[in-house]
Amino acid sequence: xxxxxxxxxxxxxxxxxxxxxxxxxxxxxxxxxxxLMVNDGSTDSxxxxxxxxxxxxxxxFQSLSxxxxxxxxxxxxxxxxxxxxxxxxxx
Numbered sequence: 186x187x188x189x190x191x192x193x194x195x196x197x198x199x200x201x202x203x204x205x206x207x208x209x210x211x212x213x214x215x216x217x218x219x220x221l222m223v224n225d226g227s228t229d230s231x232x233x234x235x236x237x238x239x240x241x242x243x244x245x246f247q248s249l250s251x252x253x254x255x256x257x258x259x260x261x262x263x264x265x266x267x268x269x270x271x272x273x274x275x276x
Contacts (some may be wrong), residue, residue: 193264
Protein backbone atom coordinates (compact mmCIF):
# COMPACT_ATOMS: atom_id res chain seq x y z
CA UNK A 186 0.00 0.00 0.00
CA UNK A 187 2.72 2.53 -0.72
CA UNK A 188 1.69 6.13 -1.23
CA UNK A 189 -1.29 6.18 1.07
CA UNK A 190 -2.39 6.65 4.63
CA UNK A 191 -2.46 3.55 6.82
CA UNK A 192 -4.45 3.41 10.04
CA UNK A 193 -3.18 0.85 12.55
CA UNK A 194 -6.01 -0.91 14.39
CA UNK A 195 -5.01 -3.13 17.34
CA UNK A 196 -7.41 -6.03 17.88
CA UNK A 197 -7.69 -8.46 20.76
CA UNK A 198 -10.62 -10.90 20.91
CA UNK A 199 -12.74 -8.64 18.70
CA UNK A 200 -14.57 -11.29 16.67
CA UNK A 201 -17.95 -10.32 18.15
CA UNK A 202 -17.37 -6.54 18.07
CA UNK A 203 -15.68 -5.68 14.77
CA UNK A 204 -18.11 -3.84 12.50
CA UNK A 205 -16.79 -5.29 9.23
CA UNK A 206 -19.47 -3.71 7.01
CA UNK A 207 -18.54 -0.27 8.35
CA UNK A 208 -14.82 -0.87 7.71
CA UNK A 209 -15.58 -2.10 4.18
CA UNK A 210 -17.86 0.88 3.40
CA UNK A 211 -15.22 3.31 4.62
CA UNK A 212 -12.51 1.57 2.58
CA UNK A 213 -14.56 1.67 -0.62
CA UNK A 214 -15.36 5.36 -0.14
CA UNK A 215 -11.78 6.32 0.81
CA UNK A 216 -9.42 4.46 -1.50
CA UNK A 217 -6.41 6.53 -0.37
CA UNK A 218 -6.76 5.29 3.22
CA UNK A 219 -5.91 1.74 4.21
CA UNK A 220 -5.99 -0.27 7.42
CA LEU A 221 -3.39 -2.44 9.05
CA MET A 222 -5.34 -4.68 11.40
CA VAL A 223 -3.06 -6.07 14.14
CA ASN A 224 -4.24 -9.22 15.90
CA ASP A 225 -2.66 -9.10 19.36
CA GLY A 226 -2.65 -12.83 20.10
CA SER A 227 -6.42 -13.24 20.25
CA THR A 228 -7.84 -16.50 21.55
CA ASP A 229 -11.10 -16.25 19.59
CA SER A 230 -11.59 -16.16 15.81
CA UNK A 231 -10.27 -12.59 15.38
CA UNK A 232 -7.23 -13.75 13.40
CA UNK A 233 -9.38 -15.63 10.87
CA UNK A 234 -11.75 -12.67 10.48
CA UNK A 235 -8.87 -10.23 9.90
CA UNK A 236 -7.23 -12.52 7.35
CA UNK A 237 -10.54 -12.89 5.52
CA UNK A 238 -11.03 -9.10 5.54
CA UNK A 239 -7.52 -8.56 4.13
CA UNK A 240 -8.13 -11.17 1.42
CA UNK A 241 -11.47 -9.59 0.43
CA UNK A 242 -10.04 -6.07 -0.11
CA UNK A 243 -6.24 -6.42 -0.31
CA UNK A 244 -5.70 -2.86 -1.55
CA UNK A 245 -7.40 -1.49 1.58
CA PHE A 246 -6.61 -3.99 4.34
CA GLN A 247 -3.54 -5.74 5.65
CA SER A 248 -3.45 -8.15 8.57
CA LEU A 249 -0.62 -8.70 11.01
CA SER A 250 -0.89 -11.40 13.67
CA UNK A 251 1.26 -11.43 16.79
CA UNK A 252 1.97 -14.84 18.30
CA UNK A 253 0.98 -13.85 21.82
CA UNK A 254 -0.89 -11.04 23.53
CA UNK A 255 1.58 -8.25 24.22
CA UNK A 256 -0.78 -5.39 25.00
CA UNK A 257 -2.27 -2.59 22.95
CA UNK A 258 0.85 -0.40 22.97
CA UNK A 259 3.04 -3.20 21.59
CA UNK A 260 0.43 -4.11 18.96
CA UNK A 261 0.31 -0.49 17.83
CA UNK A 262 4.13 -0.21 17.85
CA UNK A 263 4.54 -3.32 15.72
CA UNK A 264 1.77 -2.12 13.40
CA UNK A 265 3.41 1.29 12.97
CA UNK A 266 6.76 -0.37 12.22
CA UNK A 267 5.14 -2.63 9.60
CA UNK A 268 3.22 0.28 8.07
CA UNK A 269 6.38 2.36 7.77
CA UNK A 270 8.22 -0.58 6.18
CA UNK A 271 5.42 -0.89 3.61
CA UNK A 272 6.06 2.65 2.40
CA UNK A 273 2.93 4.37 3.69
CA UNK A 274 3.08 8.14 3.50
CA UNK A 275 1.12 8.70 6.70
CA UNK A 276 0.64 6.25 9.59
